[in-house]
Amino acid sequence: MTLDKLLVVAAALFCCGLYTVMTRRNAVAVLMGVELILNAANINFVAFSFFLSRVMGGQIFAAFVIVLAAAEAAVALAIFLRMFATTGTVEVDAADELKG
Amino acid sequence: MTGPADLIFYAAAAMTVGAAILVAILPNILYAAVALLFSFAGVAGLYVFLSADFLAATQILVYVGGILILILFAVFLSNRIADVKISNPGRFRLPAAAICLVLFGVLSFTAVSTPFAVKAPVYHPTTADLGELLMTCYLLPFEVASVLLLAALIGAAFLSRPDRGAPGKDDTQEGKG
Numbered sequence: 001m002t003l004d005k006l007l008v009v010a011a012a013l014f015c016c017g018l019y020t021v022m023t024r025r026n027a028v029a030v031l032m033g034v035e036l037i038l039n040a041a042n043i044n045f046v047a048f049s050f051f052l053s054r055v056m057g058g059q060i061f062a063a064f065v066i067v068l069a070a071a072e073a074a075v076a077l078a079i080f081l082r083m084f085a086t087t088g089t090v091e092v093d094a095a096d097e098l099k100g
Numbered sequence: 101m102t103g104p105a106d107l108i109f110y111a112a113a114a115m116t117v118g119a120a121i122l123v124a125i126l127p128n129i130l131y132a133a134v135a136l137l138f139s140f141a142g143v144a145g146l147y148v149f150l151s152a153d154f155l156a157a158t159q160i161l162v163y164v165g166g167i168l169i170l171i172l173f174a175v176f177l178s179n180r181i182a183d184v185k186i187s188n189p190g191r192f193r194l195p196a197a198a199i200c201l202v203l204f205g206v207l208s209f210t211a212v213s214t215p216f217a218v219k220a221p222v223y224h225p226t227t228a229d230l231g232e233l234l235m236t237c238y239l240l241p242f243e244v245a246s247v248l249l250l251a252a253l254i255g256a257a258f259l260s261r262p263d264r265g266a267p268g269k270d271d272t273q274e275g276k277g
Binding site: 081 | 105106109113116117120121123124129132133136139140143146147149150151152154155158159162163166167170171173174175177178179190191192193196197199200201203204207208211212214216217218219221222226229230233234238241245248249251252253255256257259260
């Protein structure tokens with residue numbers, strides 16, 4: 001286990017998340033891609049903090065990213081359910097009106 | 101040097117990346133959500149290798165126990181069961197795959213070819229240190245995060261409340277929010 005292997009793993013995770021965000025129509029699947037991207041960033045934070053420095057800043061930052069991801073997921077899913085109740089679908093292409 | 105630790109590391113990395121690829125390509129969103137569970141668990145395993153025991157436990161508790169359950173609820177509540185298989189075709193598959201592969205190549209090449217000044221890894225329990233840092237050096241972000249969580253809680257409860265009255269009247273109430 002070395003730093004560059006972990007960075008390659010994080011890069012692969014990031015690219016999978018990016019592909020999910022770009023190709024999916026379902027808004028919940030897009031959110032899943034965003035979570036993958038956040039996890040990739042977290043791996044980079046913790047890996048750099050572990051290999052390059054003795055301070056815990058990377059782990060603290062990763063913990064805050066997890067907090068933000070939880071808050072973001074809760075609000076986003078509430079919006080999706082609202083959108084489903086209003087338009088009957090959660091496809092991102094259907095969300096093209098401000099007042100529906 | 102391939103000891104059992106290296107094998108476990110490769111297994112965790114393979115589970116993380118393989119499950120993430122499944123999330124990207126599986127057409128059924130329910131299967132993709134289950135694959136996401138394995139990806140999150142693999143990331144927790146990688147945290148253990150990075151001497152981040154508290155983060156590994158948090159990853160399991162918050163991601164697998166919280167966010168993934170939320171996503172599954174959203175899938176169940178927002179898809180008519182008959183549509184689960186047919187409503188999720190991808191779009192821009194070829195250009196997206198090309199962009200992602202090129203980006204992965206660039207990122208991997210940069211990561212492998214950069215000479216990092218790596219120090220010898222030291223394993224030690226981190227929970228006590230993290231708690232002390234959160235109460236001293238990072239106290240302000242900690243409090244801001246608590247306010248953010250409260251705001252997200254209220255916002256989610258407000259947004260997902262059931263309809264009151266006719267949908268036409270509800271529009272005026274939405275404007276105030």
